[in-house]
Amino acid sequence: MKIKKNIAISESGFIFNPTTGDSFSTNPIGFEIIHLLKEDKNKEEIKQTILSRYAVDESTFEKDFYDFSTLLQNSQIAEE
Amino acid sequence: MTAKKQLTIAVSGLNNIDSPGPGIPVIRALKESTLFDVRIIGLSYEALEPGLYMHNLVDKSYQVPFPSAGTDALIERISYIHQCENISVIIPNFDAELSNFMKLENRLLAEFGIKMFLPTQDQFDERHKSNLFEFGLKHGIKVPYSKMIFSTAEIPALLNEFSFPIVVKGKYYEAYIAYNIEQIHSYFNKLTSKWGLPIIIQQYVFGSEVNVTAIGDGNGNAIGAVPMRKLYITDKGKAWAGISLDDDKLVQIANKLIASSKWRGGMELEFIKTAENDYYLLEINPRFPAWVYLAKGCGQNHPEALVRMALGETVEPFKNYEVGKMFVRYSYDLIVDLKEFEQISTLGELS
Numbered sequence: 519m520k521i522k523k524n525i526a527i528s529e530s531g532f533i534f535n536p537t538t539g540d541s542f543s544t545n546p547i548g549f550e551i552i553h554l555l556k557e558d559k560n561k562e563e564i565k566q567t568i569l570s571r572y573a574v575d576e577s578t579f580e581k582d583f584y585d586f587s588t589l590l591q592n593s594q595i596a597e598e
Numbered sequence: 599m600t601a602k603k604q605l606t607i608a609v610s611g612l613n614n615i616d617s618p619g620p621g622i623p624v625i626r627a628l629k630e631s632t633l634f635d636v637r638i639i640g641l642s643y644e645a646l647e648p649g650l651y652m653h654n655l656v657d658k659s660y661q662v663p664f665p666s667a668g669t670d671a672l673i674e675r676i677s678y679i680h681q682c683e684n685i686s687v688i689i690p691n692f693d694a695e696l697s698n699f700m701k702l703e704n705r706l707l708a709e710f711g712i713k714m715f716l717p718t719q720d721q722f723d724e725r726h727k728s729n730l731f732e733f734g735l736k737h738g739i740k741v742p743y744s745k746m747i748f749s750t751a752e753i754p755a756l757l758n759e760f761s762f763p764i765v766v767k768g769k770y771y772e773a774y775i776a777y778n779i780e781q782i783h784s785y786f787n788k789l790t791s792k793w794g795l796p797i798i799i800q801q802y803v804f805g806s807e808v809n810v811t812a813i814g815d816g817n818g819n820a821i822g823a824v825p826m827r828k829l830y831i832t833d834k835g836k837a838w839a840g841i842s843l844d845d846d847k848l849v850q851i852a853n854k855l856i857a858s859s860k861w862r863g864g865m866e867l868e869f870i871k872t873a874e875n876d877y878y879l880l881e882i883n884p885r886f887p888a889w890v891y892l893a894k895g896c897g898q899n900h901p902e903a904l905v906r907m908a909l910g911e912t913v914e915p916f917k918n919y920e921v922g923k924m925f926v927r928y929s930y931d932l933i934v935d936l937k938e939f940e941q942i943s944t945l946g947e948l949s
Contacts, residue, residue, distance in 0.1 A: 524844055526922070536844035536921045538806070539827035 611691025612649025
């Protein structure tokens with residue numbers, strides 16, 4: 519999954535899709551994941567990064583990452 | 599530094615209400631022109647059009663006869679206003695008045711030297727709601743299937759060609775979405791009583807509404823085009839907030855339409871963008887939209903370009919615009935002295 523090239527993301531976690539005009543706000547973890555996706559990290563690499571930085575178990579990460587990535591694709595921020 | 603050229607420009611559409619006319623946004627764009635120093639003459643139809651009382655934007659206003667009074671009454675009034683104000687350019691902003699101004703375009707130029715930059719009668723007629731489906735076929739633009747009806751007796755047979763929801767549109771303005779045959783009857787009667795016949799029946803297309811404000815030079819060149827998505831829509835379907843989009847495909851469709859039709863003047867294109875990224879043209883408004891000031895905010899001053907073309911200048915197309923610029927409307931209570939209302943109501947003029 520990749521973040522579309524023209525998506526604008528600010529340091530505050532504000533995301534703007536200039537093609538659709540939609541804008542979103544994400545929390546710091548979402549912002550971090552989006553940045554990792556922009557750096558072309560795959561899911562496994564993102565998982566290792568998040569698990570090493572935060573007190574979260576693997577199954578919770580898997581579930582939340584699945585929800586978040588579905589949201590990003592439905593919102594046309596990311597694509598396969 | 600070159601001094602700005604001084605011009606007196608008459609502008610209609612001063613109804614800056616919840617369903618606003620384009621007059622005030624056009625005036626704001628002209629007042630901020632880098633080329634012209636404009637004196638604005640407001641042309642109004644009603645004594646309560648808010649633009650009449652916006653003296654920071656409108657220098658003097660005159661009532662003009664309703665379009666139904668015809669071209670003779672209009673040119674007589676324009677002649678009087680011209681004697682008082684020496685008008686250089688007129689920018690009409692109402693669909694319903696455009697026909698009269700188009701008919702008078704040559705006379706106004708020949709008799710008074712007043713310039714306009716309007717679509718031709720053929721262009722105006724071709725893009726009419728009732729002809730839009732054929733327009734799309736001719737110019738290779740997708741348009742939802744539609745047909746005109748003139749009587750409620752034609753409604754039952756519509757179900758052979760359309761499926762619900764169905765859009766029921768008035769001749770000039772207003773549209774409603776019908777989910778059953780009773781609603782079609784109701785909207786037919788409502789729209790007929792207000793705007794007359796025919797009523798346009800259009801297949802509803804699911805998607806998000808995106809619009810383009812554009813301007814053509816009459817030779818097939820798109821001088822400017824800025825796409826926008828409505829972010830906040832009023833109960834009348836009007837944009838209360840919107841944002842400029844980075845949408846090359848949409849701009850290309852607008853350019854193609856202008857090239858093919860050789861559109862002359864300002865216009866608004868209304869599209870539905872489907873989930874499959876197809877664009878269906880819903881409507882062409884033959885004048886600037888009320889959100890045209892967003893184009894100025896994005897770096898394309900369309901009203902200024904229109905005035906330049908009206909004056910016979912060659913205008914180079916805008917190459918880009920700023921994406922992600924928003925407009926947000928607001929309402930504002932002007933406090934007006936009764937004397938002003940009296941003046942425009944009784945004398946038909948207001949300084």
